[in-house]
Amino acid sequence: MIRPISRAWLVVDIVGAVVGFAITTPLTFVMGAAGLSAWIPDGSAAVVAYVVVGLVLWGAAAIARLSPALALCVAWFGAVVQMGLGLPPAAYDLGILVVLFATAAWGTTRLLWIGGISALGGGLVGGAYFGVVWSGELLTDAASALRAALIAALLASVFVLVMVMSWGAGFLWRVILSGRATQVARAQAETMAAEEQERVRIARDMHDVVAHSLAVVIAQADGARYAAAAKPEIATEALGTIAQTARGALSDVRMLLTQLRHRQGDGPQPTLADLETLFAQVRHAGIEPRITVDPMPPGEPPAAIQLAVYRILQEALTNAIRHGDGAVDVHLAWLPDRVEIRVANTVAPGPAPVQLGQGGHGLIGMRERAQLVGGSLQAERRGAQFHVYGMLPIGHPA
Known part of the structure; x- marks a missing residue:
């Protein structure tokens, strides 16, 4: 669950998560304030909801390198809370992309594929949810249902593409790290062989x-x-x-x-x-x-x-x-x-x-x-x- 990392990298991750939260929170209020009033009429409650979800998602990003498995669980929890409160897609969701990158880059082999499945499944679920809930239409006739389905399919495609790209970037970084480790091991073996000779x-x-x-x-x-x-x-x-x-x-x-x-x-x-x-x-x-x-x-x-x-x-x-x-x-x-x-x-x-x-x-x-x-x-x-x-x-x- 916990990977051995240096204190410097842990500080970098925490500072990066704080900066990400500080940048995405104002953008989240600007992008989602109009659609939130239908579900949470109280403005103060809306602020608390945005802040809590943002803290959860960027908290997961802060520990993504230290514990990719725990970070993935926390990110899923934040996504469920976000959908449970009826919150629309917002800038703080970028923290999820950081977590998906970490599962592919530093997670175990099992977690690597769990992260890939999460990227695909999470994109589909999120697209379907936000396409239906935030379509702005009541499903009263066939036309409105078709329109909601098209919006859900479009959003799901976008979400899956973005999440899979983030996971793929982590997988590529994993390959690069593995290649470096192989080169280091080969260089050490060659050095030992030369010293033995x-x-x-x-x-x-x-x-x-x-x-x-x-x-x-x-x-x-x-x-x-x-x-x-x-x-x-x-x-x-x-x-x-x-x-x-x-x-x-x-x-x-x-x-x-x-x-x-x-x-x-x-x-x-x-x-x-x-x-x-x-x-x-x-x-x-x-x-x-x-x-x-x-x-x-x-x-x-x-x-x-x-x-x-x-x-x-x-x-x-x-x-x-x-x-x-x-x-x-x-x-x-x-x-x-x-x-x-x-x-x-x-x-x-x-x-x-x-x-x-x-x-x-x-x-x-x-x-x-x-x-x-x-x-x-x-x-x-x-x-x-x-x-x-x-x-x-x-x-x-x-």
Whole structure:
């Protein structure tokens, strides 16, 4: 029954109803004073009748936005009182049009159709009543009855047209509001989807940077601990590698956090030229990758492809450091329309990488990297080896 509306709109509606009552009441006296004397001879009684009906109808208009259902009931009550007193159509009836607009614009679906029926039925009833009562003729013969019927039909047509137009205007406003709400919901959904994609991207980049760097640091730290007693110089070299790797990881993490905080651009990203640095870090971690590039890249591959190749190799080599036994084969084939990536390493005894799609942020991240550029990636264990195969299209995805 009561809709939640702001106090400002409630004040606007009340002030508008007061202004409407103040404007239509003098017009009502001017338009209806001549015909009222036949039913209410007392002039003071006529004034009271006009004022009461006007207050009821414009009171309904004042609460039309707050409670369209209650406003419709009050408007019907005012119309019945108006007909019961024999009052003619007057300017204060404009309040009924406001109520019909409100039922279509802000009412429930049921109230919407009740308002439409009220517009049609009220117009017919009002036209028939005022056509017969205010025809100025006594129904003494067939001619006077025909004249009254024609007047009633004409007035009913006018009333129905005006009321249905008011109700239709409210229905149109309802459609506009629904369209706006749909647009807002779609914009919110798009914003949430974009934010989710951004979080996934940041999480993927963070994992690629942190997981690889920590794998190298852990491998170097283990090696330095075992070699500290026998060969201090090896321990010193391992500590230098740890420091260098940690500084690089810290720089990458700061860049990612800056993007996340300030929504800046991607900034500098790894390219094929950085692969040698990646391989050097892997060698320092105790893994000797056997690298084959055949054929070589035909020109300068797109930056997105270079980034995807780097991140996929980074994660695959990180898995080799964590789960391998010290040997890994890397094969890159730069074909005219695609680049193929193959990484295979022997799995050391103990827990092995999980299958792609069954868990593990790194393997899922590799697949997302491939899918972002229109490619595909498979990662699985075959016997004692773990294989990663990726295909990335160069140019437009097939």
